[in-house]
Amino acid sequence: MPAVAVLAGVAGATSLATAGVAGLGLFGTIGAIGGIVSAVGAVTGSKDLMKIGGIAALAGGVGAFATNQGWLASASATETAAGATQGGAIEAMKNAASGAEAVSPTAGLAEANLAQQEASGLFNADKLSPLGMESGTATAGLVDSTTDLMAQKNPLLDTSSSASITNPTDARLSLGTQTTLPPGSTFTLGANTLSPAGSGNSILDTLKGFGDWAEKNKTLASIGANFIGGAFDKRKAAEVDLLKAQTAALQQQAANANDVPKLGLKLTPKASIFRTQPVAYNAPMATGLFNAR
Amino acid sequence: MLKNPLLQKTQDEIDKTVTDRASFDKIVRAATKTIYDKDVFDRISQGIAQSQDPVSDVAKGIVGIIGALASRAQGTMPHDVAVQAGMSLMLDALDFLEQAGLVQVDNAMLEKALNDFIEAMLPNTGLTAEKLGSALQQLAPVLGNEEQMAKFEASMKGGA
Numbered sequence: 001m002p003a004v005a006v007l008a009g010v011a012g013a014t015s016l017a018t019a020g021v022a023g024l025g026l027f028g029t030i031g032a033i034g035g036i037v038s039a040v041g042a043v044t045g046s047k048d049l050m051k052i053g054g055i056a057a058l059a060g061g062v063g064a065f066a067t068n069q070g071w072l073a074s075a076s077a078t079e080t081a082a083g084a085t086q087g088g089a090i091e092a093m094k095n096a097a098s099g100a101e102a103v104s105p106t107a108g109l110a111e112a113n114l115a116q117q118e119a120s121g122l123f124n125a126d127k128l129s130p131l132g133m134e135s136g137t138a139t140a141g142l143v144d145s146t147t148d149l150m151a152q153k154n155p156l157l158d159t160s161s162s163a164s165i166t167n168p169t170d171a172r173l174s175l176g177t178q179t180t181l182p183p184g185s186t187f188t189l190g191a192n193t194l195s196p197a198g199s200g201n202s203i204l205d206t207l208k209g210f211g212d213w214a215e216k217n218k219t220l221a222s223i224g225a226n227f228i229g230g231a232f233d234k235r236k237a238a239e240v241d242l243l244k245a246q247t248a249a250l251q252q253q254a255a256n257a258n259d260v261p262k263l264g265l266k267l268t269p270k271a272s273i274f275r276t277q278p279v280a281y282n283a284p285m286a287t288g289l290f291n292a293r
Numbered sequence: 294m295l296k297n298p299l300l301q302k303t304q305d306e307i308d309k310t311v312t313d314r315a316s317f318d319k320i321v322r323a324a325t326k327t328i329y330d331k332d333v334f335d336r337i338s339q340g341i342a343q344s345q346d347p348v349s350d351v352a353k354g355i356v357g358i359i360g361a362l363a364s365r366a367q368g369t370m371p372h373d374v375a376v377q378a379g380m381s382l383m384l385d386a387l388d389f390l391e392q393a394g395l396v397q398v399d400n401a402m403l404e405k406a407l408n409d410f411i412e413a414m415l416p417n418t419g420l421t422a423e424k425l426g427s428a429l430q431q432l433a434p435v436l437g438n439e440e441q442m443a444k445f446e447a448s449m450k451g452g453a
């Protein structure tokens with residue numbers, strides 16, 4: 001049985017979205033993704049991952065702030081409530097961009113009820129999940145459970161209102177903002193470096209496309225580039241190179257530790273340990289106070 | 294402490310981005326308790342040994358466990374912390390797989406694990422590539438707006 005089915009079965013594979021996970025929602029998640037992608041990029045030395053992580057962290061931070069300010073037309077209830085935890089997305093962005101130490105935890109989050117007794121209750125013989133699913137009903141389609149969950153509507157994201165907004169400029173102007181966007185500042189799926197939506201792009205591909213657009217966008221380059229850090233900051237690139245060298249050294253150290261030296265001692269019984277030819281003996285030059293000239 | 298220095302360094306970098314340490318620790322503790330429960334661990338070990346792609350399967354399994362914990366948390370588990378905790382669990386699982394001789398962790402494997410985890414995790418938070426693209430599309434005008442970015446910069450410095 002594939003491991004995924006085993007784990008999904010015993011855990012009762014459940015979408016965080018359908019379980020009603022509170023918190024930052026969309027932009028917080030994007031910011032968190034930026035953090036972990038930047039972390040891996042910093043260790044592996046992948047400038048692509050560093051750029052993707054940086055842009056994701058920037059998008060998460062700016063998105064959370066923009067939602068709180070009401071600058072985004074399709075703010076859902078979750079995004080509005082994200083104001084209290086906006087600091088989390090911004091801090092994640094700071095840490096991803098500058099490598100700063102983690103700041104103190106966000107306030108206002110309810111305590112998660114994750115008691116060990118409840119965790120062990122997941123494996124009650126009478127049911128396969130803690131959700132009260134009947135034994136036997138959860139076995140079918142376990143391998144496909146993730147796909148099924150993806151098809152479910154996510155009540156935390158107001159997808160219907162998102163679908164109605166086709167021109168972000170019009171939406172923004174309808175909110176009363178009079179600033180005119182410079183040419184080329186809109187990012188459109190399919191019109192930039194991305195393939196059209198729904199073509200099967202991965203999350204990282206989508207972020208990379210956005211990063212490529214951001215890199216070419218002159219306005220963003222002059223304003224937002226400073227926030228991206230790992231993407232455009234030469235100092236950050238130097239830090240990456242240093243981390244890369246340190247990582248290589250650590251890997252070599254681990255390899256050396258695991259490498260058992262082969263002692264190729266060979267005995268040659270017939271060889272004499274004594275010299276066969278006399279060697280001139282050169283007495284070492286005596287030095288010292290008594291020999292000083 | 295993870296045995297593989299590459300994984301430990303990655304864990305250290307992720308720790309710097311953790312925004313809610315208390316929730317992070319709770320998720321990791323509860324998930325670890327779940328994974329290392331004797332009955333579960335035996336079944337997982339058996340499954341992994343037979344898997345064609347253990348890294349991908351482990352990623353999906355971790356996401357499943359976090360999803361179950363989220364449902365038990367009754368809507369109080371933050372998305373961002375779940376992502377960070379999940380990746381931390383992924384690193385621990387990679388270390389285990391390497392110790393078991395099933396994988397060799399290097400830069401390429403680490404990047405594959407990251408990709409597998411993200412692709413498994415994000416749809417379960419409601420974030421697909423299409424929705425991400427739509428969100429970024431809406432965000433682009435803000436990123437190009439001097440006035441709004443100045444306000445954002447001020448907020449980062451603690452002014453807002």
